[in-house]
Amino acid sequence: MRPARRAAVSTRRLLLCLLLLGAGLxxxxxxxxxxxxxxxxxxxxxxxNGEVDPVSARYVDRVVHExxxxxxxxxxxxxxxxxxxxxxxxxxxxxxxxxxxxxVAYVGPSGARAASAGVFITEAANVVAxxxxxxIGAAHPVDSSGGNIQGDLxxxxxxxxxxxxxxxxxxxxxxxxxxxxxxxxxxxxxxEQAVQQRVADTEQGDLPAxxxxxxxxxxxxxxxxxxxxxxxxxxxxxxxxxxxRVFQLLIDPTIAYLLLTIGFYAIxxxxxxxxxxxxxxxxxxxxxxxxxxxxxLPINWAGLLLILLAVALxxxxxxxxxxxxxxxxxxVCLVFGSLMLYNPPGPRSPASPAxxxxxxxxxxxVLIGAAVSLLIVGSAVRVMRRPPLTGPERLAGATGVATSxxxxxxxxxxxxxxxxxxxxxxxLEAGRPVRVVARQGLxxxxxxxxxxxxxxxxxxxxxx
Numbered sequence: 325m326r327p328a329r330r331a332a333v334s335t336r337r338l339l340l341c342l343l344l345l346g347a348g349l350x351x352x353x354x355x356x357x358x359x360x361x362x363x364x365x366x367x368x369x370x371x372x373n374g375e376v377d378p379v380s381a382r383y384v385d386r387v388v389h390e391x392x393x394x395x396x397x398x399x400x401x402x403x404x405x406x407x408x409x410x411x412x413x414x415x416x417x418x419x420x421x422x423x424x425x426x427x428v429a430y431v432g433p434s435g436a437r438a439a440s441a442g443v444f445i446t447e448a449a450n451v452v453a454x455x456x457x458x459x460i461g462a463a464h465p466v467d468s469s470g471g472n473i474q475g476d477l478x479x480x481x482x483x484x485x486x487x488x489x490x491x492x493x494x495x496x497x498x499x500x501x502x503x504x505x506x507x508x509x510x511x512x513x514x515x516e517q518a519v520q521q522r523v524a525d526t527e528q529g530d531l532p533a534x535x536x537x538x539x540x541x542x543x544x545x546x547x548x549x550x551x552x553x554x555x556x557x558x559x560x561x562x563x564x565x566x567x568x569r570v571f572q573l574l575i576d577p578t579i580a581y582l583l584l585t586i587g588f589y590a591i592x593x594x595x596x597x598x599x600x601x602x603x604x605x606x607x608x609x610x611x612x613x614x615x616x617x618x619x620x621l622p623i624n625w626a627g628l629l630l631i632l633l634a635v636a637l638x639x640x641x642x643x644x645x646x647x648x649x650x651x652x653x654x655x656v657c658l659v660f661g662s663l664m665l666y667n668p669p670g671p672r673s674p675a676s677p678a679x680x681x682x683x684x685x686x687x688x689x690v691l692i693g694a695a696v697s698l699l700i701v702g703s704a705v706r707v708m709r710r711p712p713l714t715g716p717e718r719l720a721g722a723t724g725v726a727t728s729x730x731x732x733x734x735x736x737x738x739x740x741x742x743x744x745x746x747x748x749x750x751x752l753e754a755g756r757p758v759r760v761v762a763r764q765g766l767x768x769x770x771x772x773x774x775x776x777x778x779x780x781x782x783x784x785x786x787x788x
Contacts, residue, residue, distance in 0.1 A: 364553060365397040366560040367535060368425075372401055372416075376408020376441040378620050379564075379571045381415040387562045388419045388427075397557045398426040398538060400531065401449065402433075407440025407463075409620065417492065420448040424547040427451070430534060431458045431515070431524075439463070443506055447492045450543040452524040453534050454515035460523060461512030463489070482508055499523050531559070577666055578682040580617030585658075585689045587611035588635045595639065622666055630661025634693070651694070658693055662686050722760045723773055729754050736770060743768045 368391040372380060384401065391399040401420075420427045429446040431438045432455030438446040443463045446452055454460065463485065486504040493500035499522040505511050518524035528534040539555035564572065573579055590607030594600055618628075637654030666680050724738035732747040736758050745768045748761065757776035762769045 364557045365395050367398050367400060367554050367557045368394065368396045369400045369402070369531065369559055369561045371563065372403050372405055372442075372445065374405060374572075376405055376412050376416070376445070377572075377575055378409070378412050379568055379575060380408070381412035383564050383568050384416045385419050388423050388425070390562060391425045392423065394560070396425050396560075397554050398428055398552050399423065400428045400430055400534070401445075402436075402531075403429050403431045403438045403442055403446055404433075404436035405438065405440075405442040405445075407442060410441070413441035413444050416445045417448040420445070421492070421495065422546045424545050426543045426545055426550050426552050428453060428534070428538065430528075430531070431455065431460060432528075433530070434458060439512075443503065444489055444492060447489065447496060447498060447503060447523075450496065450545065451526070451538065451541075452496075452498070452518075453526045453528050453537075454518055454524045456515055456527060456529060458515045459512050460515075460518055461506045462510045463507045535559075574613055574617045575620050576617075577621055577680060578685045580614050580621060581662065581665060581681045582685055582689070583610045583617065584614035584631065585693070587614060588631070589692065592635060592638060624664050624666065627661045627664030627666075630657045630664065634658035634661060638693070655690060655694055659686070659690055662689065719760050719763050719768065723776065724758055724760065724770075726752055726754050726756050726758055726770075730758075730770070736768065738768065745770045747771070 368387060370384065370387040372384065374380070387401075388399060420429075427449040428451040429438075429449035430453045431442075431446060432453075434455050434457035436455065436458045438458075438460040439462045441463075443460055446460060486507045489503045489507055490500045493503045502511075502513070502521055502523050513521065513523055515524065515527045519527050526534070526537055528537055535554040535557070538552050540551065540553070542549050542551045544550075574583075587607040587610030590603040590610065592607075594604030594607060597603070634654040634657035637650045637657065641650035641654070662681050663686075719738065722738050724736045724743075726734060726736050726745070727742065728734040730736075730745060730747040730752040732749070732751065734745055734747075734752075734754075736743055736745040738758075738760060744766060745758070747758075748769060748771045752758070752772055755778050757773040757778065758770040759773040760768050761771055
């Protein structure tokens with residue numbers, strides 16, 4: 325074959341390979357595009373279980389933004405809460421009202437409730453659904469002890485909350501009369517009653533049934549009308565992350581109280597054992613974490629000051645050697661401070677639940693405090709009763725040996741040290757045993773010790 329013909333054949337083969345490669349790449353890209361187009365936007369499911377607090381507010385804010393980033397078909401927030409902090413509740417309401425993604429509040433499963441702050445959060449969603457056997461309501465303001473607020477202050481707090489929830493209900497087209505009644509008179513409704521009175525939109529037994537009911541319905545979000553396609557949408561659950569779970573534990577009233585008391589005890593141990601480091605560092609970390617928790621809890625500062633006074637009395641009892649009297653006073657302050665810690669004076673927000681130290685934790689802390697304090701006090705008393713290890717009292721009665729002749733002054737060796745010495749009477753040759761009678765400054769007053777044998781010449785050792 326001629327060179328020109330071979331070159332032409334090679335060129336045709338190269339063009340054919342490039343053509344086949346391009347066709348394969350185009351087929352691959354079109355298949356990927358078709359596959360991506362066939363995947364429906366997901367339904368994001370989050371859970372509001374327990375009290376409404378800064379951690380749960382941060383969690384809801386995160387899932388709302390993640391649902392927006394995923395272009396979700398809807399965000400379903402399951403609700404089961406007794407209420408919580410007013411500031412956290414308002415943050416959640418703002419997130420739901422301003423979400424460009426359709427939001428659904430589902431009070432479930434059966435036995436769940438949306439009470440107090442939960443009413444505000446639930447009504448802020450585009451759709452409210454409830455499972456059979458659930459209830460919603462009871463958002464009336466109470467004081468720190470759970471009783472009714474008296475006077476003009478009650479009216480101010482109640483009217484503010486009622487106006488706030490009326491605005492939410494009007495925005496979502498629901499029964500604004502009932503939601504105000506829930507705040508003013510603490511009324512509640514079952515799931516069936518809530519649907520009948522337009523407080524909830526539907527009653528559904530589980531999440532799949534709810535998604536089928538939502539499919540094809542149109543709601544008005546912050547950016548306009550959106551039709552939900554949820555029947556065949558994949559469900560993506562967004563649970564609290566590890567950091568949120570840890571902070572959820574920290575803001576528990578009992579955990580915060582234990583961190584505070586354990587921190588104080590650890591610092592107390594460090595004060596009486598300087599240089600140990602581990603108790604001091606551990607105590608400092610615990611106290612800092614406790615104050616982080618207190619920032620979100622209804623704290624009575626008088627109770628906290630009583631706990632601090634209790635720790636101070638424990639320390640003073642050791643220094644002043646009152647043999648436990650101040651420890652008893654410290655334990656009394658500790659008990660009363662613990663009982664008062666989460667009972668601030670004045671009214672609470674209608675969305676604020678009661679907080680208290682669990683009784684077993686309180687008893688354990690008091691018993692540990694008594695044990696630690698009595699142990700430290702007992703150690704201090706035992707140290708005070710020990711005979712002195714140094715000083716003139718320790719040298720009186722000690723035995724030694726004359727390292728030079730005493731006439732009447734000279735040098736003696738007592739307890740491994742050389743001392744200037746003066747013999748009480750007469751003279752004494754070197755190597756003879758002596759006994760210390762008294763000490764005057766740096767000079768020992770000695771007398772011959774007739775119960776000991778003389779030291780052989782040249783050895784110069786002292787007697788035991």
